[in-house]
Amino acid sequence: MTEPRKLRVLTFSTLYPSSVRPGHGIFVETRLRELIASGQIESRVVAPVPWFPSTDGRWGEYALMAKTPAREHRNGIEVLHPRYGLLPKIGMSLAPLGLYLGAKAAVQQLLDEGFDFDVIDAHYYYPDGVAAAMLARHFNKPLTITARGTDLNLIPEYTLPRKMMQWAARRAQASIGVCSALVDVLRGWQIPAERLHVMRNGVDLQRFRPVPQARVREELGLQGSPLLMSVGYLIERKGHHLAIEALARLLPRYPDARLVIVGEGPERKNLQSLAEQLGVAQHLSMPGAQPNAELYRWYSAADIFILASSREGWANVLLEAMACGTPVVASDIWGTPEVVSEPVAGRLVGQRSGQAFAHELEQLLAAMPDRAEVRRFAEGFSWAATTQAQLDLFGRLSRARTQGGGRDA
Secondary structure: OOOOOOEEEEEEOOOOOOOOOOOOOHHHHHHHHHHHOOOOEEEEEEOOEEOOOOOOHHHOHHHHHHHOOOEEEEOOEEEEOOEEOOOOOOHHHHHHHHHHHHHHHHHHHHHHOOOOOOEEEEEOHHHHHHHHHHHHHHHOOOEEEEEOOHHHHOHHHOHHHHHHHHHHHHHOOEEEEOOHHHHHHHHHOOOOHHHEEEOOOOOOOOOOOOOOHHHHHHHHOOOOOOEEEEEOOOOHHHOHHHHHHHHHHHOOOOOOOEEEEEOOOOOHHHHHHHHHHOOOHHHEEEEEOOOHHHHHHHHHHOOEEEEOOOOOOOOHHHHHHHHOOOOEEEEOOOOHHHHOOOHHHEEEEOOOOHHHHHHHHHHHHHOOOOHHHHHHHHOOOOOHHHHHHHHHHHHHHHHHHHOOOOOOO
C-alpha cells in the first residue's frame, strides 16, 4: 500500500540561520525542525540575503551576508539563499519588491527540481510577508504569514509599509501570530476571524535544561549574589540600560549583586559608559554574544533573568531561561503576560524604569520560587500543540486547493 505523499511546505523568510550566521532567526528554524520531526511534512527553505559586494571582515555583519552560501543543508533541510537588492536609507519601502524579485528565480528552481509545494509559509510580516504574497500570486499557491513582534508592533507606524502589510494580510489564506496581542493587530485590520490563528513558540526542552548552578558558575567564571542576567542584541529597545539602572538601585541592599549582559550590538559602549556613570562597572560583565547551544549554561548560572524590552511579540529568551530553572522579571508588554502567566515564572513590570525593575527584583528575591518548579512550568510550553496546529492548517489549505478553493482575488 502506497503511503500518502507528505505535505510540501516552502518556508520563506530572511530570518533564517546559515552556516556563517548560525544564530540568525534560529526561532524560525526551530519551529520548522519540530514540524518536520512530525514525519508528515517535507520542506525547502528560501532565505534571501541582502546583496553585498565584499566579504572583507572589516564590514562585519555585511561581510557575513556576502559569505553566505547560495545553497546549503542545515540539520537535514535544504536551504537556498538568493540575493536581493536593498538600498540604504530608502530601502524600507522598496524592500518587498526587491525581495520578491530576488527570490522568484530560487522558487522556480525548486519547482523545476520537482518540489511542487502545497503552501508558502512565510515568517515576519514585513518585508517578508509582503514579498511572499507577491510570490504566492505569481506561482498561484496558498500562503500563510507568521507575525513575530516588531513586524506588527512597530513597522505599521510607517504608512506605506502598513498598507502593504494590510494588502498581504488580505491575500493570505491564514495569518499566524506567536501571541494573541499580535493577532489583535490583524483583527483591527478587519481580517476575517477564520483566517487568524495564535500559534505560540515552544521551547526546546532538550537544549535548554538546568545544570548545577555552582558548577556552571565556576566554569564560566561568574560570581555574584544575586547573579542577574540579560540576554539579547545590544540595542536600546531591548532595555539593557534599565537592567543596569536596576542593578545600581539594588547594590545598597545587595552589595555582592552582579549583572551579566550576554549579547553584542551597537549599544555596547553606551551601556559600559552608563555603568561607569552609575558606579556599577565593577558589578557588570559583558561577555559578548554566545552560541545558542551554549546559552543554557548562562541561564542556569543566573538567579534571575531580566527582560526589559519595550517591544516583544513572544520572547523566546523567557522560556529558555525558565526551562533552565531561572525565574524572570520582564516588561509587561505584548505577548509577555502570556509567558509569565503564573507567580512561579517570575514577575511582570508595569513601568519601564530602573526603579520599577529594581522593585520587582527585590520582591522576587524575597520569595524565590524553587528552580525545579520553574522548570516544570516551562515544560508546559512544548512544541507539540503548535506543530499539530500547523499540520491541521497546512493540510486544510492543501485540500482546499486540490478541491478548487483556497484562492482569493
